Amino acid sequence: MDIFVIEKNENYSEKLKEFMLYMKFDNKYPVILFDIHKTTLTQEGEINKPVLITIRKLLKKKYQVIFLSYVGRSTGRPERIRRTVEYLNKENLYKSIPKFFIKKRIKHHFMKQLDIMINVRYMVLIDDNSKNIEDVKRLKDKRFRAILFQGKNSIDDII
Numbered sequence: 657m658d659i660f661v662i663e664k665n666e667n668y669s670e671k672l673k674e675f676m677l678y679m680k681f682d683n684k685y686p687v688i689l690f691d692i693h694k695t696t697l698t699q700e701g702e703i704n705k706p707v708l709i710t711i712r713k714l715l716k717k718k719y720q721v722i723f724l725s726y727v728g729r730s731t732g733r734p735e736r737i738r739r740t741v742e743y744l745n746k747e748n749l750y751k752s753i754p755k756f757f758i759k760k761r762i763k764h765h766f767m768k769q770l771d772i773m774i775n776v777r778y779m780v781l782i783d784d785n786s787k788n789i790e791d792v793k794r795l796k797d798k799r800f801r802a803i804l805f806q807g808k809n810s811i812d813d814i815i
Contacts, residue, residue, distance in 0.1 A: 658752065659741055661732075664759040668769045679754055681774040685718045688814060689767065691783040692725035692740060692755070695805045701740075703747045706807070707782075710814065712749065723755040724763055724781070726788075732759050764791040767800055780814055 660675045662668060681687070690696045690707065698704050711721055723744065727737065737757050744750045758766055767779050778799040781792050784806075792802035803814065 658754050659737070660754065660756045661737065662756070662758045662760075662766075668758075668762075668765055669772070672766075672769050672773055675754075675756075676773055681720055681776070682718075683774050683776050685720050685776070687720045687722060687770070687774070687776050687779045688714055689722045689724045689763070689779060689781045691781070691785070691788070691805065692723050692744065693731070694784040695782060696723055696750075697740070697743055701743050703743075703750075704807075708747060708749070711753075714814070715749070720776075721753050723750075723753055724766060725755075725757050726761045726763065726785075727757045727759055732757065761788070762791070763788050764795055764800070767792065768795065771799070782814065 660671075662671045690711070696704055696707050714721055725731075725740070730736065731740075741755060744755065756766070763781060763783070767781065771779060776799075778801065781788060781800075781802040782805050783789060783802065784804070786804055789802040789804050792800050
């Protein structure tokens, strides 16, 4: 199981506990969360090659990668999520990466809840939405970082 959806009215903590039964994390290695739309996938829905290269390098260094997407009314429909996953899974490497679709724009809360469960050294969110970046910065926790994706971020920007 690599697709996880958290509905708007669901408790993040409870849902993550449920999902953790299907995943393994090693708290010795950082977690890097990549936004899906306009980051991991291009605006046209294609695999973003620079992101793919960065993810390959991160995985070689044993970093843990997660795809995390806020989905609204139209993007959160089951068929749209399924289509997004199909686009991602065109890249064989992406088939094994957990894909989270959350129906509230609170990625920083997701990060905090995940950290409570796995207690990693640090987490980094790579996202094209500056509001999500600001939310992470407002946590005022050195272990949570956020990087605004501008189409050319490299592994050196992340680690």
